[in-house]
Every structure is written in structure tokens, then in C-alpha cells.
Amino acid sequence: MSTPPPTALTIAGSDSGGGAGIQADLRTFFACGVHGMTAVTAVTVQNSLGVEGFAEVPTDVVTAQIRAVTGDMGASAAKTGMLATAEIITAVAKTLDEVHIGRGTETPFVVDPVAASMHGDPLLREEALEAIRTELFPRATLVTPNLDEVRLLTGVEVTDAASRRAAADALLALGPQWVLVKGGHLDGGPLCVDLLSDGTEYLDLEGPRHDTPHTHGGGDTLASAITASLAHGADLPTAVRDGKRFIERSVASAYPLGQGTGPVSPFWRLV
Ligand code: PLP
Numbered sequence: 567m568s569t570p571p572p573t574a575l576t577i578a579g580s581d582s583g584g585g586a587g588i589q590a591d592l593r594t595f596f597a598c599g600v601h602g603m604t605a606v607t608a609v610t611v612q613n614s615l616g617v618e619g620f621a622e623v624p625t626d627v628v629t630a631q632i633r634a635v636t637g638d639m640g641a642s643a644a645k646t647g648m649l650a651t652a653e654i655i656t657a658v659a660k661t662l663d664e665v666h667i668g669r670g671t672e673t674p675f676v677v678d679p680v681a682a683s684m685h686g687d688p689l690l691r692e693e694a695l696e697a698i699r700t701e702l703f704p705r706a707t708l709v710t711p712n713l714d715e716v717r718l719l720t721g722v723e724v725t726d727a728a729s730r731r732a733a734a735d736a737l738l739a740l741g742p743q744w745v746l747v748k749g750g751h752l753d754g755g756p757l758c759v760d761l762l763s764d765g766t767e768y769l770d771l772e773g774p775r776h777d778t779p780h781t782h783g784g785g786d787t788l789a790s791a792i793t794a795s796l797a798h799g800a801d802l803p804t805a806v807r808d809g810k811r812f813i814e815r816s817v818a819s820a821y822p823l824g825q826g827t828g829p830v831s832p833f834w835r836l837v
Contacts, residue, residue, distance in 0.1 A: 585829025
């Protein structure tokens with residue numbers, strides 16, 4: 567018998583191709599030495615070429631999964647990915663309050679506001695954006711939008727350092743404790759610059775840009791690595807730095823698989 571590792575709960579959608587969603591979260595949690603638990607919100611039909619469609623899981627089954635695992639095993643940290651509908655988001659938010667996860671509790675909660683796949687396939691019903699703003703953001707320890715999600719959520723178009731800061735402020739006004747504006751999708755330069763802020767500190771986090779088309783699951787892997795580090799007890803800025811190092815190595819180790827976009831790989835940690 568050995569001592570149990572920290573636990574992390576992901577509330578997200580399944581990717582049948584195994585590179586993003588729940589599958590990316592579990593790969594990452596495992597590679598980071600955390601016991602992963604899941605509340606599946608939707609089942610997508612997808613491969614390296616894109617998402618053909620999805621079916622959402624009944625809302626009461628989503629919330630029952632959260633109650634079942636937190637009530638028995640407890641969660642050291644939690645994250646959300648694809649949530650699919652406003653109904654699921656509202657129910658998840660209520661249930662998180664009930665099980666004491668999120669801002670104002672001892673259990674950190676990371677919100678990756680997944681709206682679409684990198685191929686542009688929608689992963690969220692349109693009316694659900696408002697529920698992300700009003701139900702999830704105020705409960706989040708950290709939100710991790712990419713630039714498309716920043717524009718959808720706030721209307722701010724990030725093109726440079728000043729608009730990145732304006733975006734961070736607009737997101738913080740929605741109530742999360744910290745925001746990480748991921749600049750990875752901004753064109754140009756050899757560096758990816760992400761901005762981490764709690765409204766007091768504004769930290770530019772720079773990392774190398776890897777030239778690869780195989781970045782499927784990158785956002786999920788970053789948010790999961792941050793969540794894993796929080797589960798191990800790191801403070802928020804340290805967890806984000808850990809997560810960035812982890813995703814940089816995972817992008818550098820990405821592999822081609824299928825005819826389209828291959829997945830980033832958390833396996834570098836294991837070899
Ligand atoms: N499928 C699921 C279930 C996801 O959660 C996500 C992203 O969070 C994606 C697909 C999209 O991944 P990508 O942006 O790498 O296409």
C-alpha cells in the first residue's frame with residue numbers, strides 16, 4: 567500500500583480521438599502525479615480532422631458524478647473544460663457551491679472557457695456564453711481563455727500588450743480571482759507571451775514558440791497541468807509557471823497522428 571496522491575476533478579467533454587478533453591486531462595493528471603477523476607459533460611465524435619458532432623450528458627448525471635467523487639474521495643483541485651450548454655453550466659455552478667469547490671473555499675477551481683475546437687467546430691451552444699460569464703467566472707480561482715475566447719467573452723480584440731492588459735481587466739471584472747490571457751495564438755515573434763493577473767499584479771509570462779501544426783489538446787493540457795500543480799499545493803502564480811513549462815515540453819513532443827492535427831504529448835514527463 568502507498569500514500570494516495572492528490573486528487574483532481576475534471577468536468578469536461580470526451581474526445582473520441584484521445585488528444586483533447588477528458589482524455590487530455592487524464593493523461594496530464596497522470597503524468598503530473600495526480601489521481602484524476604471525471605464528470606463527463608458531453609461525448610464528442612471527433613478525430614484529427616475535426617469534431618463531427620456531440621451529444622450532451624443529462625444534467626443530473628453530470629452533477630451526480632461531481633457529488634459521487636467529491637463526497638467519497640475529495641478533490642484537491644478541479645477544472646472545467648467543454649460544458650456544452652447553459653443548463654449544464656448552471657447546474658455545475660450550483661453543485662460546486664454545494665461541494666465547496668471554487669473561490670472562497672479551500673479547493674482551487676480552474677475554468678478553461680472552451681467555446682470551439684481549433685478547427686472552428688463549436689463545442690458550446692451559443693446561449694451558454696452568458697452562463698460562463700455569470701455563473702462560472704465569479705467562482706473561478708483562475709480562468710484561462712485563448713484570444714478567440716477573450717473576444718467572445720469580452721469583445722476585446724487582443725493585438726498587442728495594451729489590448730492584452732485591457733482584456734485581462736475586462737475578464738477580471740467578471741469576477742475570477744486570477745486571469746491568464748493566453749497569447750499563443752497571436753501571430754509573429756519567436757515567443758508566446760501570456761499575461762497573468764489578479765488586478766494587482768500583471769505578470770508577462772514568456773515562453774518559446776514551437777513551430778508545429780500538431781497542437782490538438784494544447785489548451786486542455788495547460789489548464790490540467792496548472793490544476794495538477796494546484797492539487798499538489800502550489801500557489802497560483804507558481805502553478806501557472808509549472809503549467810507553462812509542462813505545455814511547452816508537451817508541444818515540443820507533439821506527434822502527427824491521423825490525417826489532420828496531431829495531439830500535444832504529456833508523455834515527455836514519463837520517459
Ligand atoms: N474536444 C473536446 C472535448 C475539448 O474539450 C476540446 C478543447 O477543450 C477540443 C475538442 C478542442 O481541442 P482543440 O482546440 O485542440 O481542437
